[in-house]
Amino acid sequence: MKTLIARLSLALLLLAGPAAAQEEVSWDQYLDYAYVFSSADSGALKARLDQYARDAGAPLDKHIAQRLMPLASQNGPEPEERVRRRAIAHLLLYLQNGSGDELEQSVEAANQLKPYLGRHENKYWHHYVLAHDALERGRPYDFVGHVLDLWIGAVVPLETPYETLKALSLSEAPNSGFASSLPFLYENVARLVLIKSQQMGIDRGLDPLGAIVRLLADKRVGAHPDVIPLAASSLEYLERIVERLDGPKSDAGSLTFTLALFEASKLHDNARGSLATEGLSDATIKAIRVAGAAYRTAEDRADTTSGEAAVQTRVLRQLGEIYAAKQRLKVDPEIETPFTIEDAILVYMKLADAEVDGSWMELGFKDRDGYVAAMRGLWEDIQEATLNAGDYYLSRGVEMPHLSDDYSRNAARLYSRYLGLFQKYALTESAAGVPDSAYFAAHEAARGVGDAFLLYAQHPTPEEVELGIRRYRSALRVFPFDRTLWSALTAALEKQGRESDYMALVRPAAEAATRSRVVNRWVAAGEPEAERLAALQRAFSDSLAVMYLGFAESSGVGELERGLSALRAEKAGVEQKVAKLRRQLGNKAGPGPASMDDDSPRRSGGGALDAAEMAEAQRELTEASALLERLDQQIEARSRTIPIYVATLKSDGMGAEMRARRDHPLHGMLRRMYHEDRVSDDAPEE
Amino acid sequence: MTRTTLFALALALFVGGCASDGPSPSLDLDAEVPKDVNTPLGGVTLSQRRLELVRAHADMVHFMATLDSLQLRRDQNGQVLFKGFVDEYLGTHVDPMLATEMHSKQPELSGLDATIRFLEAEMLTKLRSPARAQTTVDELERLYKGREDMLVDWPIGKKTTLKKAMDLLEDRKWRG
Numbered sequence: 001m002k003t004l005i006a007r008l009s010l011a012l013l014l015l016a017g018p019a020a021a022q023e024e025v026s027w028d029q030y031l032d033y034a035y036v037f038s039s040a041d042s043g044a045l046k047a048r049l050d051q052y053a054r055d056a057g058a059p060l061d062k063h064i065a066q067r068l069m070p071l072a073s074q075n076g077p078e079p080e081e082r083v084r085r086r087a088i089a090h091l092l093l094y095l096q097n098g099s100g101d102e103l104e105q106s107v108e109a110a111n112q113l114k115p116y117l118g119r120h121e122n123k124y125w126h127h128y129v130l131a132h133d134a135l136e137r138g139r140p141y142d143f144v145g146h147v148l149d150l151w152i153g154a155v156v157p158l159e160t161p162y163e164t165l166k167a168l169s170l171s172e173a174p175n176s177g178f179a180s181s182l183p184f185l186y187e188n189v190a191r192l193v194l195i196k197s198q199q200m201g202i203d204r205g206l207d208p209l210g211a212i213v214r215l216l217a218d219k220r221v222g223a224h225p226d227v228i229p230l231a232a233s234s235l236e237y238l239e240r241i242v243e244r245l246d247g248p249k250s251d252a253g254s255l256t257f258t259l260a261l262f263e264a265s266k267l268h269d270n271a272r273g274s275l276a277t278e279g280l281s282d283a284t285i286k287a288i289r290v291a292g293a294a295y296r297t298a299e300d301r302a303d304t305t306s307g308e309a310a311v312q313t314r315v316l317r318q319l320g321e322i323y324a325a326k327q328r329l330k331v332d333p334e335i336e337t338p339f340t341i342e343d344a345i346l347v348y349m350k351l352a353d354a355e356v357d358g359s360w361m362e363l364g365f366k367d368r369d370g371y372v373a374a375m376r377g378l379w380e381d382i383q384e385a386t387l388n389a390g391d392y393y394l395s396r397g398v399e400m401p402h403l404s405d406d407y408s409r410n411a412a413r414l415y416s417r418y419l420g421l422f423q424k425y426a427l428t429e430s431a432a433g434v435p436d437s438a439y440f441a442a443h444e445a446a447r448g449v450g451d452a453f454l455l456y457a458q459h460p461t462p463e464e465v466e467l468g469i470r471r472y473r474s475a476l477r478v479f480p481f482d483r484t485l486w487s488a489l490t491a492a493l494e495k496q497g498r499e500s501d502y503m504a505l506v507r508p509a510a511e512a513a514t515r516s517r518v519v520n521r522w523v524a525a526g527e528p529e530a531e532r533l534a535a536l537q538r539a540f541s542d543s544l545a546v547m548y549l550g551f552a553e554s555s556g557v558g559e560l561e562r563g564l565s566a567l568r569a570e571k572a573g574v575e576q577k578v579a580k581l582r583r584q585l586g587n588k589a590g591p592g593p594a595s596m597d598d599d600s601p602r603r604s605g606g607g608a609l610d611a612a613e614m615a616e617a618q619r620e621l622t623e624a625s626a627l628l629e630r631l632d633q634q635i636e637a638r639s640r641t642i643p644i645y646v647a648t649l650k651s652d653g654m655g656a657e658m659r660a661r662r663d664h665p666l667h668g669m670l671r672r673m674y675h676e677d678r679v680s681d682d683a684p685e686e
Numbered sequence: 687m688t689r690t691t692l693f694a695l696a697l698a699l700f701v702g703g704c705a706s707d708g709p710s711p712s713l714d715l716d717a718e719v720p721k722d723v724n725t726p727l728g729g730v731t732l733s734q735r736r737l738e739l740v741r742a743h744a745d746m747v748h749f750m751a752t753l754d755s756l757q758l759r760r761d762q763n764g765q766v767l768f769k770g771f772v773d774e775y776l777g778t779h780v781d782p783m784l785a786t787e788m789h790s791k792q793p794e795l796s797g798l799d800a801t802i803r804f805l806e807a808e809m810l811t812k813l814r815s816p817a818r819a820q821t822t823v824d825e826l827e828r829l830y831k832g833r834e835d836m837l838v839d840w841p842i843g844k845k846t847t848l849k850k851a852m853d854l855l856e857d858r859k860w861r862g
Contacts (some may be wrong), residue, residue, distance in 0.1 A: 141763055148771040156779055160738055166731055207761055208768035217799065218744055246751075253755030453829040603828035 025055045027063040031085040034092060035124070035184045046096045064089050071536045080116040083109050084125055091129050098403045100136070109132045111325060117153070121178040124154035124185060130190070135197060140205030147193060151212055155189070158182050161650070169179050177479075183224040190216045190234045194241060194259070203260050203297060210245060210255035213593075214295025217242040248370035248377070251307025261310060264294035268318055275325055280333050291318065292337040305350050309374045312344040316381035322332075322390040323385070330399060341385050345421060348382060352433050368447050375433030381664055386418040390448045397456045405467035408457035412464075415448040429675040436667035439674050440658050443479035446471045454492035465496055469505070476509035478674060481536050483648055483657040486549040503543070510540035515583040518673040528665045535647035544637055548645040557646055564638045573630040574624050581621040585614065707748060712772065739789070739798040741781055746805045747842055749775070753812055769813050790829040800830055800857055804840035804851055811858060823855065 030052050037048055039447045053059040058066070065608075068086040090106035093099060110129035116122045125151035134142035162178040193209050244250060244258045251257035271287035278284050292315070299311040299399030320338065326332055352375060354360040357378045365371040390411040397407035422442045453460045453468030462467065472489045475482075486506065493499050513519060514537055523530045539545035552560060556561065658664045751771050756764045782801065789799035803826045810819035826848075830836065834849035841854065 062714065141767070144764075144767050148767060152771060152778070153772050156775070159741065164738055167734070205763060207756055207759070207764045208771065210755060211768065211771075212753065215745055253751055254759060265855035303761075423758050458738065475853070606821065609721045 001133070015401055015575040027052065027056045027058070027060060027067070028085060030056070031088045031092075031324055032081075034088045035181045037481065038088075038095065038128075039090060039188045039196075040095075042096055042098065045092065048094060049096055055196075055332060057549055058094060060089055064093075072435060078112070079111065080096060080119070080122060083112045083116075084122055087113065087125055087129050091125075091132065094132070100424075103136055114262070119178075120154045120157055122179075123177075124150060124181075128188070131192060132196075135200040138200070138202070143202060144205060144208050147189065147212060149210055151191065151215075155182070155185055159184070170251065181324050183227040186216055187234060189226060190238055191220050193255075194234070194237065196478045198263055203263075204256055204301065206259065207254050208390040210253055213238065213245065213255060213617070214242060216436065223459065226500060230488055246366070248306070248365065248374040249310035249313070250364070251302045251310065252299070252304045252364035253366075254307065257298060257301045257303075257307050260298040261292070261307075261314070263315060264291060264298045264311075267291040267294045268314065271318070272321065273533070277322065279329050280325055280335075281515075285335055287332060288318065288337070290323050292339065294340045306349065306364030306371075306374060308347045309351060312339070312380050313348045313381045316341065316344050316378075316385040320381070320385040323351075323388040326393040327388075327395045330395075334395070340390065341382060342418070344378060344382050344385070344515060348375065348421070348433075349380050351378065354435060362639060366500040371498050371500040371614045374431045376435040379433065379438055380435050382421070383418060383438060386414050386443060386666060387444055387448070390414045390452075393487040394448070394452060394456050401458065405457050405459055408452040408460075411456075412449045412452040415452070418442070418445045418508070419449070426674075429671060435662065436671045437658075437662040437664075439670045440479055440667055442474045443670075444655075444659065445476035446478065447482075447485055450475060450492065454495065455488070468492065469496075469498075471507070473505050476506060477512060479655070479670060480509045480513040480540065481533060481651060483536070483549060484655075486546075487551070490550040496498075506546060506550065510546050512536060514541045517671050517678060518669060518676055522669050529654065529670070533667075535644075540646045542641055542644055544641040545644045545648075549648065552645060557642070558643070560638070560642050564635065566603070567631055567635050567638065571628065573634060574628045578621060578624045578628060581617055585617050587619060630662075691721065695858060696747065698850060700834060735789070735795060736798070738783060739802060742783060743798060743802050743805065745775075746780070746802065750805065750809065750812075752841060753809070755834070757812070772809060773813055776806055776809065784825075786823075787829060796830075796833075797836065799820075800836065801839045803829075805842075805853060808840075808858060809853055823852070826852070 018643075036083060037045065041050065049060055056063065068082060068089055068451070070086070071082075087106050087109035090102045094102035094106060110126045113126045115123045117126060118386060127146040131143055131146035131150065134140075153649050158179045159182065161177075161184040165179055177333060193206070193213060197206060198498070204496045212424050221229055222233045225233075241255075241262065244262065245253055245255060249261070267287070268291040271291045274281070274284040274287045289291065293313055295315050295318075299308060302308050302311060313336070316339075319339065319341065322335055322337070324630060351360070351363065351371070354363055355375075360368070360371045361533055365374065387469065391410035393407045393414070397404035397411075405420035418441060421432075422438060425431055426438060426442070448471075450468040453464040454472070457464065469492060472485065472492065475485055476489070478572075490499065490502055493502055493505075504673065508574050516627070518535065519533060539549060547558070654666070722733055749768075752768060753765075753772065762830075784799065784803060784806070789795040801824055807819045807822040807826070810816075818861060831849055834847060836848045837845045838846060838848055838851050838853050846854070
C-alpha cells in the first residue's frame with residue numbers, strides 16, 4: 001500500500017511539469033497550478049519545490065517574503081489572487097516540512113479569502129487549507145465540515161461547466177478557468193480523506209465523508225485518463241475502500257471503521273511479511289503487537305456486530321498464522337494479542353442468533369447475502385484458527401513429552417469447543433451461516449480429540465480414552481473417506497487392548513457411506529473425485545477390506561501380497577499331499593480285493609496298506625481336503641480383497657486437499673451426506 | 687494567466703440559450719430568469735440535461751446510503767454535519783435543476799425527473815422537513831397527473847409505478 005501511495009504521488013507530481021512549462025517561469029504560475037501537485041507526499045513535494053525554485057530563481061519562502069507578504073491596510077484592499085497565492089505558498093511549505101508556523105500563516109491567509117468566496121477557486125483553497133488545519137489540530141468534526149463545504153462550494157458548481165467544456169473539447173483550453181482543475185480536485189479530495197487523514201491519525205468522526213468517497217468512486221476519480229492517467233490516479237485504492245464500505249466487511253457503511261480496519265490490515269500485512277522473512281523475531285513480535293492494537297482500535301470504532309465480525313475475521317487469521325508459525329519454527333515466544341478464538345465465537349453466536357428472530361438487519365448488514373457471507377467467513381476463520389491452534393498444541397506435546405498430557409488436553413478443549421459450535425448451529429443442511437467446509441473441519445476436530453487422548457497423551461484417563469474412541473467414531477461418520485483414520489482407530493484400540501471392538505465401532509460408518517444416496521449419485525454422475533470415492537465405497541462394503549483398512553496399514557501391501565503368495569504355495573503343497581493320499585487310497589481300495597494276478601508294485605516297506613494305515617491315510621486326506629478348501633477360500637477372498645484395498649490407497653491425500661481448499665467440491669457433498677438419514681447418536685457430541 | 691471561470695458559466699448559458707427560442711431577454715436587469723419553455727429533442731443540451739440528472743440521481747443514492755448509515759449508528763455529530771450538507775445540496779443544486787417543467791414533458795428525462803423528486807421527498811422526510819417534502823410531493827402529483835402507471839426507480843433498487851411509489855412515500859412520510 002505504501003508503494004501504491006508513493007507511486008500515485010510521484011505520478012501526480014510529474015503532471016505538474018508540462019502544465020507549468022507552457023507558461024513563463026514564475027512562482028505565481030506554479031502556485032496557481034498547485035492543485036496539480038499539492039497532494040504529493042512531503043519528500044516528493046520538496047523535490048518538486050526545489051526544482052521550481054531553480055526554475056524561478058528563488059526559493060518559495062523568499063518569493064513569499066518578496067512578493068506575497070500582506071499589504072499594509074493603508075495601501076487598500078489586497079488583491080484576492082495575492083492572498084490566495086500566499087495561502088497556497090504557506091500550505092505547500094507546511095506540507096513539505098510540517099512547520100506549524102507555515103500552516104498558521106496559510107490559515108491566516110485562507111481566512112482573509114472569506115470576502116472572496118464567491119469565486120470557486122478561492123472557496124476550494126479556503127476549505128482545503130482549513131481542512132489541513134483541522135487535521136493538524138486533531139479535530140475530525142471541523143475536518144469533515146470543511147471537506148463537505150469544499151465539495152458543495154467548489155466541486156459541485158464546477159461539474160456541469162466542466163462537462164460542457166469537455167463536450168466542446170475545451171476542458172484543456174488555457175482560458176477554460178478553474179473548471180478545468182476538476183479532475184485534480186477529485187484526486188486531492190480523495191487523498192485528503194483517505195490518505196492524509198489517516199497519516200494525521202484521525203480515527204473517528206469521518207463517517208459523513210463516506211458519501212464523498214462514494215461520489216469520488218462513482219465515475220469521478222479515474223474518469224479522466226486524458227488528464228490524469230489511471231496509473232497516477234488513486235482509483236484502485238479508492239475502489240478498495242468503497243468495496244469494503246459497501247461490502248459485508250463493513251460497519252454499516254462507516255468510513256471511520258473502514259479506514260481503521262484498512263490501516264490495521266496494512267499493519268497485519270507488514271507483520272506477515274516480517275514473519276515470512278525473519279520468523280518470530282523481536283521485530284516480528286512487535287509488528288504483530290502493533291497490528292493487534294490496530295485491530296483493537298478498529299473494533300472500538302465498530303458500532304455494529306457486522307463491524308465486529310469483520311475485525312474478528314481478520315484477527316483470527318492472524319492468530320492462525322501465529323500458531324502455524326510457532327509450530328513450524330518450533331519456538332514459543334511470548335506474544336500478546338488482545339483477541340481470542342472465544343471472542344470470535346461469541347460474535348458468531350450474536351450473528352447466528354439474529355437469524356432465529358430475524359433481527360439480522362439490525363446488526364448493520366445491508367442485505368441478507370452480506371449477512372450470510374459475513375457469518376460464513378467468520379466461521380471459516382474460527383475453524384482454521386482452532387485447527388491450527390490444536391495442531392500446535394499436539395506438536396508441542398511431541399517436543400515436550402513430559403508435558404504431553406497437558407498439551408493434549410489443551411488441544412482437545414479447542415477441538416471440543418469447535419464441535420460444540422458445530423453441533424449448535426449445523427442443525428440442518430440449509431443452515432445459512434455454516435459454510436460447507438465446516439463439516440470437514442468437524443471431522444478434523446473430532447479426529448483431533450481422538451488423536452489428543454489416544455495418540456499424543458501419555459497418561460489419558462479412562463474417560464478420556466472413551467471420549468477419544470467416540471470422537472474417532474464421530475470423525476468416521478462425518479468423513480469416512482480418510483483411510484488413515486481407520487488404522488488410527490485400530491492403533492488406539494490396540495493400545496487399550498480393545499482391538500476386537502473394531503468392527504462394531506466402524507461398521508455404522510462403513511454402512512452409511514456404502515448406502516449413502518448422496519455419494520452414490522455423486523459417483524454415478526462422475527462428479528469430482530468420483531473414482532476415489534467409488535474405490536473406498538467398494539472397500540466399505542467388504543468386511544475383509546474393512547479389516548484391511550483397520551489393520552493392514554502397518555504391514556503394508558507388500559506384506560499382504562507376500563502372504564497371498566505364501567498361501568498359494570501352501571495350497572500347492574496341500575494339493576500334492578491330497579493327490580498322493582488319493583493315489584494311495586485309490587490303489588488299495590480301488591477296484592475291490594486284489595487278484596492273484598495283481599503284480600502292481602507294492603509300497604516300500606512292503607505290501608498293501610493294512611486297515612490301520614488305511615484309516616490314517618483317510619483321516620489325513622480328510623484333513624488335507626478341509627485345509628485345501630479353507631486355503632481356497634482364503635486365497636479367493638484375499639485375491640478379491642487385496643485389489644479392493646490397494647485401490648483405496650489412491651484416495652490418500654484427499655483429506656489434505658480438502659483442508660487446503662475451502663471451496664473443494666467435496667465439501668458440499670459432505671454436507672448433504674452428513675444430513676441424510678442422520679441419527680443424533682452418531683453426530684459429534686460433547 | 688487569465689482566469690476565466692465565468693467563461694465556462696457563460697458557455698453553459700450559451701449552450702442552454704441556443705436551445706431556447708423564447709422571448710428576447712428583458713432589459714430589466716432585476717427580472718426573474720424565465721423558466722425553460724421549450725423542450726430539447728436531442729443534441730448537446732438534452733444529453734447535458736440527462737447527464738446532470740443522472741449524476742444528481744446517483745449522488746442522492748449515495749447520500750441516502752450515508753444518511754441511513756449515520757442513523758443506524760446513531761451518530762449525532764455526523765448527522766448534524768451531513769444533514770446540513772444534504773440540505774444545502776438539495777437547495778442549491780437539485781431544486782434549481784428541477785425548477786423546470788420541461789423534464790417531465792420530455793420522454794427521455796421524465797423517468798429520471800420523477801425518480802429524483804421521489805428521492806428528494808424521501809430525503810427531506812429524513813431531514814425532518816415535512817413541509818418541503820410535501821411541496822415536492824404536490825409538485826410530483828401536479829406534473830405527473832394521469833401518468834400513474836409510469837415506472838420510477840424508487841424506492842432505491844426497485845422499479846414501481848408512480849402510483850405505488852406515491853403510496854409508499856406517503857407511508858414513509860408519516861413514519862418519518
